[in-house]
Amino acid sequence: MPKEATTKRGKTGKVEKRKGKKDPNAPKRGLSAYMFFANEQRENVREENPGISFGQVGKILGERWKALNDKQRGPYEAKAATDKKRYEDEKAAYQVGLST
């Protein structure tokens, strides 16, 4: 079941910006393909839709994201994977400080 549409926020509806800190270094994870995709589309989308609020851009961005083909998401996923590696570094260092 926990395989719904990935649109599951917490419980009350909060997803990001959690203040509760549980890890000492909190290695945070890497970004996601959408983050990189948005980084480029944000300029393009907002250009085609000047004056629109986030509600529009946000949704449009999401639609365009999937509108791309798997190969188009490739470069984005690639960045996501690269960023993930970046996180791996923190995680590694973060673990080192834990395993003592």
Next chain:
DNA sequence: GCAGTGATTGTTAGG
């Protein structure tokens, strides 16, 4: 060995 869980990431916009 398996399962799901939570935490996080970035955009824009406005009160």
Next chain:
DNA sequence: CCTAACAATCACTGC
């Protein structure tokens, strides 16, 4: 300052 839809993620953890 923060949240909200939009999407992916995916490493970590517990028995």
